[in-house]
Amino acid sequence: MPAPAVPTSAMAVQVPLWHHYLQAIRSREAQRAQDFQRSENVLLTVLERVHALDPRFIVDYSRGLEAFQFALRSSEDPLDMEVPLWVDAEALLIEEPEATQPEDGPELCRLGVPREGAGLEWWTTDDIFTASSEGDAKCCGHIVPSKILCVLKDLLVAAIVHCKHHSLIRPGSLNAASLREEQLYLSLLVSSGWRTINFHVVPVVRRKLGVPALEGAQQMPGFPEGSLRRILSQGVDLVPASTQLWRTSTDYLLTRLLGELGSLQGHRLDSLSILDRVNHESWRDGGRTDGLTFGHLKTVLLWASVLFPAPEDWAELQGAVYRLLVVLLCCLATRKLPHFLHPQRNLLQGSGLDLGAIYERVEGFASQPEAALRIHATHLGRSPPPRIGSGLKALLQLPASDPTYWATAYFDVLLDKFQVLNIQDKDRISAMQSIFQKTRTLGGEES
Numbered sequence: 001m002p003a004p005a006v007p008t009s010a011m012a013v014q015v016p017l018w019h020h021y022l023q024a025i026r027s028r029e030a031q032r033a034q035d036f037q038r039s040e041n042v043l044l045t046v047l048e049r050v051h052a053l054d055p056r057f058i059v060d061y062s063r064g065l066e067a068f069q070f071a072l073r074s075s076e077d078p079l080d081m082e083v084p085l086w087v088d089a090e091a092l093l094i095e096e097p098e099a100t101q102p103e104d105g106p107e108l109c110r111l112g113v114p115r116e117g118a119g120l121e122w123w124t125t126d127d128i129f130t131a132s133s134e135g136d137a138k139c140c141g142h143i144v145p146s147k148i149l150c151v152l153k154d155l156l157v158a159a160i161v162h163c164k165h166h167s168l169i170r171p172g173s174l175n176a177a178s179l180r181e182e183q184l185y186l187s188l189l190v191s192s193g194w195r196t197i198n199f200h201v202v203p204v205v206r207r208k209l210g211v212p213a214l215e216g217a218q219q220m221p222g223f224p225e226g227s228l229r230r231i232l233s234q235g236v237d238l239v240p241a242s243t244q245l246w247r248t249s250t251d252y253l254l255t256r257l258l259g260e261l262g263s264l265q266g267h268r269l270d271s272l273s274i275l276d277r278v279n280h281e282s283w284r285d286g287g288r289t290d291g292l293t294f295g296h297l298k299t300v301l302l303w304a305s306v307l308f309p310a311p312e313d314w315a316e317l318q319g320a321v322y323r324l325l326v327v328l329l330c331c332l333a334t335r336k337l338p339h340f341l342h343p344q345r346n347l348l349q350g351s352g353l354d355l356g357a358i359y360e361r362v363e364g365f366a367s368q369p370e371a372a373l374r375i376h377a378t379h380l381g382r383s384p385p386p387r388i389g390s391g392l393k394a395l396l397q398l399p400a401s402d403p404t405y406w407a408t409a410y411f412d413v414l415l416d417k418f419q420v421l422n423i424q425d426k427d428r429i430s431a432m433q434s435i436f437q438k439t440r441t442l443g444g445e446e447s
Contacts, residue, residue: 130144184239
C-alpha cells in the first residue's frame with residue numbers, strides 16, 4: 001500500500017525512505033556489473049595464457065553468478081577468482097588428518113596420488129608434489145597447496161608480461177607488481193578503468209561427489225522446490241587451507257543458493273543490498289574500518305529465508321530488511337553466526353571483529369534507521385522515536401542457552417517488538433504469542 005502524500009505516522013515516514021535508498025543502490029548496479037565484467041575479462045585473458053603455458057591450470061568461464069553477486073554489493077571486499085586444476089579429483093586419495101573436530105572448521109584433507117593411479121603423471125612432478133616418506137602401499141605422495149600457489153604465481157607473472165607485450169589487455173588495467181602471494185591465495189589488483197577490483201586467485205580442485213554432512217540441509221524450507229537438492233548434488237570444491245592441507249569450500253554453492261532466492265517474488269535480494277550498503281557506509285565508516293562482510297550478510301539472508309519461508313514475509317521492503325536485521329542482531333548478541341550448510345561452524349569465531357561495537361551499531365540502525373537511509377537533502381526531517389526500549393539484548397541471547405529458540409516463532413516476537421511483523425497466519429501468530437508469554441518478563445515489556 002503506497003504511503004500517503006503527507007506522512008501521518010512513523011511508518012508512513014519510513015516507507016518512502018527505504019524505497020529511495022533502494023533506488024539509489026539500483027542506479028549503480030548496471031555500472032558495477034560493467035566494471036566487474038571488464039576487470040574479469042582482463043583476468044580471464046591472463047588466465048588463458050596461464051593455461052597455454054601450463055595445461056594443468058584451466059580457465060573457469062562459468063562465472064555469471066559472480067557478476068550478479070557483485071552488482072548486489074556496495075562493499076569493496078576482495079573477490080575470489082577460482083582456477084580449477086585439470087585433475088580427476090575422484091582418482092585422488094582424500095586423506096583426513098587426525099585429531100580434528102567438526103567444530104574446528106571446514107573439513108581438512110591432504111590430496112594423495114595413488115601408486116596405481118593412471119593419468120596422474122602431471123601431478124607427480126617436483127614443482128607441485130611431495131613424495132611420501134612413510135612407504136605407504138597406496139599413496140606415493142601428495143599434491144601440495146603451497147607449491148601449487150608458487151607455480152601459479154610464476155605463471156601469472158609470465159602471462160601478464162606476455163599479454164601486455166602483445167597488447168591483449170588494456171594499458172594500465174593490470175600490473176604484475178600488484179601480485180602478492182598469501183598463504184591461501186594470490187592477491188591481484190585489476191582496473192576496469194573506473195574501478196579497481198582486488199581479486200583473490202585461488203587454485204581449486206573440483207569434486208563431483210556431494211558431502212554427506214549437507215544432506216540435512218536439503219530439507220530446508222524457503223527455497224524453490226528441488227533447488228537445494230539440485231545444487232548440493234553438484235559437489236564441493238577443495239581449496240588451500242594451509243601449506244600442506246586442503247579444505248572443503250561451499251562458496252560457489254552458497255552463491256547458487258543466492259541466485260535461487262532471486263528467482264522468487266519479494267524483496268529478499270533488495271534487503272541484502274540495503275544492509276550491505278548500510279554496513280559499508282555506516283557500520284564500517286565507508287569501508288575504513290573492519291566489520292561484517294558481504295559473506296556474513298549473505299549467510300544471514302539464507303537463514304532468514306529458511307526462518308521466514310512465507311511469501312508475505314518478503315512482500316514489503318521495510319519488513320523484508322527487518323527479517324534480516326533480527327537474525328543478524330541475534331547472531332551478534334550470541335556471538336554465533338552458523339554456517340548455512342555446516343551449522344556447527346561459527347563464522348564469527350576467530351574473526352577478530354569487535355562484535356560488541358558492531359552490535360551497538362546494528363541495534364542503533366534497527367531502532368532508528370532514518371539517519372542512515374537519508375541520501376538527499378529533501379529526505380531530512382525529524383526522526384520518529386526509537387522503536388525499541390531496554391531488554392532487547394537479553395531477549396536476543398536466548399538461543400545461546402536454548403537452541404530451540406532458533407525458530408520462526410521466536411524471531412516473530414522480535415519482529416513484533418520492532419513493529420514490522422505484518423502477518424495474517426493465525427497459527428503463526430498463536431505460536432509467536434506462546435513464545436512471547438515465555439519471554440515477556442526479560443525486558444519488562446507489556447503484553
